[in-house]
Amino acid sequence: MSYVHEDIDEVLVGQEEIQEKISDLAKQITEDYRDKDLLLVGVLKGAFVFMSDLAREIQLPIEFDFMAVSSYGSSTKSSGVVRILKDLDYEITARHVLLVEDIIDSGLTISYLLRYLKARGPASLEICSLFWKKGEQAVPLDVKYPGFEIPPVFVVGYGLDYAERYRNLPYIGVLKPSAYGAEAEKTDPSAP
Ligand code: IMP
Numbered sequence: 351m352s353y354v355h356e357d358i359d360e361v362l363v364g365q366e367e368i369q370e371k372i373s374d375l376a377k378q379i380t381e382d383y384r385d386k387d388l389l390l391v392g393v394l395k396g397a398f399v400f401m402s403d404l405a406r407e408i409q410l411p412i413e414f415d416f417m418a419v420s421s422y423g424s425s426t427k428s429s430g431v432v433r434i435l436k437d438l439d440y441e442i443t444a445r446h447v448l449l450v451e452d453i454i455d456s457g458l459t460i461s462y463l464l465r466y467l468k469a470r471g472p473a474s475l476e477i478c479s480l481f482w483k484k485g486e487q488a489v490p491l492d493v494k495y496p497g498f499e500i501p502p503v504f505v506v507g508y509g510l511d512y513a514e515r516y517r518n519l520p521y522i523g524v525l526k527p528s529a530y531g532a533e534a535e536k537t538d539p540s541a542p
């Protein structure tokens with residue numbers, strides 16, 4: 351076991367389960383967009399692992415673009431403030447856009463992005479999110495391609511980070527309390 355795996359208390363959704371779900375989602379997307387020109391828009395950084403696996407299962411000639419937003423800093427609670435760090439490279443007017451997100455918690459990030467992108471007049475705009483937290487959404491959201499509903503706890507892995515770490519785990523899980531402690535010690539020399 352490597353050092354990153356040792357920090358995990360419990361695996362919530364395993365590698366195989368994730369890959370099976372991605373296969374199902376990609377099949378559905380392939381059918382729905384068969385005669386359309388599809389642009390996948392990934393929300394960096396978290397969605398890059400999911401988008402990479404999803405895109406390779408979609409049997410259509412798709413294009414990629416990315417947005418980078420910041421809503422969390424390095425804490426584990428949503429600030430509700432969305433900052434656009436990187437906008438799209440291409441125009442989306444009259445294009446079929448599928449927004450690819452790692453996880454929906456309060457839903458504030460994705461609903462902000464929906465409004466922001468809708469204003470540019472895409473032909474269609476849908477959401478694909480691999481995880482969403484049960485009962486946490488502050489705003490009603492129509493997620494056309496949902497993955498897993500998970501309990502409202504802080505998770506890492508499969509693109510999701512705590513203080514930029516653990517994105518490379520092939521599953522999602524809950525961190526041991528000692529992993530948070532180790533981070534505090536590293537970043538705050540005054541921490542006990
Ligand atoms: P929301 O705006 O509250 O829906 O939060 C969405 C964003 O917060 C996601 O795109 C993630 O980047 C981040 N996030 C939410 N929950 C978690 C988590 O449990 N672990 C790591 N990042 C999370």
Ligand code: MG
Nearest residue numbers: 393396397452
């Ligand atoms: Mg994200």
